[in-house]
Amino acid sequence: MRRVLWLLPLLVLACNSEPRPRAPGVLFASVELRSAWVRNFNPLFTGANARWPTRAGIYECLEVYTPSTGQWNPWLATAHAWSDDRKTLRFTLREGVQWSDGRPFTADDVAYTFQLMKKHAALDAGGVWRFLSDVSAEGPQTVAFHFSHVYIPGFSELAHQPLVPRHIWEHVEDPVTFTNPDPVATGPFTEVRVFRNQVYELGRNPHYWQPGRPAVDALRFLAFPTNDQANLALVEGEVDWAGNFVPAVDRTFVSKDPQHHGKWFPLFGSTVFLYPNTTRPPLDDVRVRKALSMAIDRERLVDIAMYGYTRPADSTALNDSYTAWRDPEAASGTWVHHDEATANALLDAAGLTKGPDGVRRKADGTPLELEIEVVGGWSDWVRAGQVVARDLRKLGVQAHLKTYEFGAWYERLQKGEFQLSISWSLDGPTPYIFYKWLLSPRTVRPVGEVSAANWHRFGDAEADTLLSAFETETSPEKQRELMAAVQRRFSETAPAIPLFPNPSWGESNSRRFTGWPSASRPYARLSPHAEPDSLLVLTSLAPREN
Incomplete structure (x- = not known):
């Protein structure tokens, strides 16, 4: 009713x-x-909150992968080839592509984009320079990526990188803070026709490389x-x-x-997690994380918060685009099932005992209080947070929901300045990216430093060994074996609490x-x-x- x-x-x-x-x-x-628009079209810095569709509509990438088909689509590049030792990857660029100011798009622009990311580490959110040694133009239509070590998943990270024009960005004093108010790009919509607090409009690129496209004249956005x-x-x-x-x-x-x-x-959207900040005790204890997970009635959660559009997450946390990768053993973990009795026992074992008033207390006698952060106005996530808070309170945890405007919430999330937060996850053509940003110590950043993901600040050496082996493996069968082991390690360590795959x-x-x-x-x-x-x-x- x-x-x-x-x-x-x-x-x-x-x-x-x-x-x-x-x-x-x-x-x-x-x-x-948003309640108001900020004129920002910088495609390189994830923390800059660039306006949509900056990264895929104004700017473009070399190739496009879409999970609904499982296919890579040639885009600014028409072909790619690995060297025999898998340490050099060459892309052949599409001929006749122009920037929106009429200048030609060349391999020099591609190489410059990546060199810019090397010079300004804040722009390299995905960390591509951890596996690259050099990027060079080999003539106007060929760009070569030289790897410092074999890293097969690097292909998707390079292919999806938005590319910027050298002749514009080499004159930018600080590309990290540059808001790029008048973008010059190769995408279908590049002309800022209107920009006010409550509305902006993007017109067609007059030099777009696909004949007759876009057929749409303009995109308009209301706040x-x-x-x-x-x-x-x-x-x-x-x-x-x-x-x-x-x-x-x-x-x-x-x-x-x-x-x-x-x-x-x-159910191809990123998995929605309740992220525990593992730098803050007692959330650094796997028993506590699993107890919080088992307190949550996910069947009720997806019914109330998501209107039954999705399903409860299993213990692999994988969405349905990864069905072929899902390991049955890893998916059978019970820590994602609603079980208040076991959840209470785990908290007792972790030393978080209930007092006479039914409130759980830490070793120093202070109540266990946890604040769940979510974006105000995101009604589905707000309801999800309310359901989670209510379930945690049944364990004697003083759980409260706190809503923030998107910008403030995202900054706190990226810097690790929270206790619990509901957010999305990263994905890619394989589960590698998904698990790397959940488990790899190489993705852990200090609290206070902006992180592209791994907002929970968790690293597991055993999982990283498996992920590292996956990076050099070319056999599909062995790739699946390695990823199955990663899934089992995720289930054992429970670094983040999966709620449901997001539609x-x-x-x-x-x-x-x-x-x-x-x-x-x-x-x-x-x-x-x-x-x-x-x-x-x-x-x-x-x-x-x-």
Whole structure:
């Protein structure tokens, strides 16, 4: 009944509204939840909060991988080849590509992008220079990546790196803080036509390399501070493309215009975790982490917070794009199952005993208080946090939910300045990236330093040995054996608490534009959050012919 009452205002408004007129060919998208826009189009620094679609729509990469097909798509590069010793990787660049100011795109731009990342370590969020020794242009159409050691997963990290023009960035005084207000790029949308606090608009690249594309004239973004406001605009027909959590989406959105309203929520999104800051006792104790995990009723969590759109995470934490990699033994771990009795026993064993008042206390006698941080306005995650806090309180833990505006929350997460936080995970063509940023000591950064992931600050030497072996292995069978062992090590150490695989949220309105991905046409994920899939979508859409 609470859900029905919550939806009534949205349905009433939607049924009494008509989409406002707009210029033809202008696509309205809802991707980021913000109360106001900051003009930032720097694609290199993950902490800079660049506007969408900076990294896959304004700027582009060499090749594009999409989990919905399991395929690599040639993009700014048309081919690649490894040397026999697997220590040099060469990409052949597409001919005829220009930057949006008309200058040619060459191998020198690619080499310069990576040299810039070497010079400014803050730009190398993925740490590619831990395995590169040099990047050089071998003529205008060939770029060579020289590896300091064999590192097979490096291919995806290099292929997906957004590339910047040397003739612009070599004059930038500080590329780390540069907001790049007027981007020069190779992507389909590069022209900033409008930029105000509440709205911005990107027009087509006048020199885009794909003939006749993009067919969309411009992308327009309105500032929606909360999910509810963004969903109302979607239901009313104001928004053409969104990556929103929409409660009861079939009833509130699809059924309003079944011919044009589409949604596709495959479980290809990153796994959502409750991250414990393992630098803060008692969260450094695996018994405590597993106890907190076993306190959570995930069946109830996905029903209440996620409206049944997903499933509880298993003990591998893998989403459904990695089904072929999942190890049955690792997936059978019981620490992700709801079991209050065992959870209480684990906390007792860890010395966090209950007092006469039912409150658990640490060794110094102070109550065990844990604050769960989440983004305010992300209604699904806020409800998830409420469910988790309630479950933890049943163990005698003083758990509280704290919401922050996205920027403040993300900064605290990246710097490790939290106790518990709900957030996403990283992924890639194989589970290697996913587990590396959960388990490898090489990804651990000091508290206070921005980290691309491993926000929980955990490293396990045994897992790292397995990951290191995976880095040099070319046999698919042996790769799976190694990754199965990594999964088992993840389940043993429980460095982070998996909640559920996040649906790859995607909603579309084909009343004005056609060509959307769907379950029956899975050329890319429908979610605009799924980068660099968004490049495939932006170059496939076309205005509907009346």
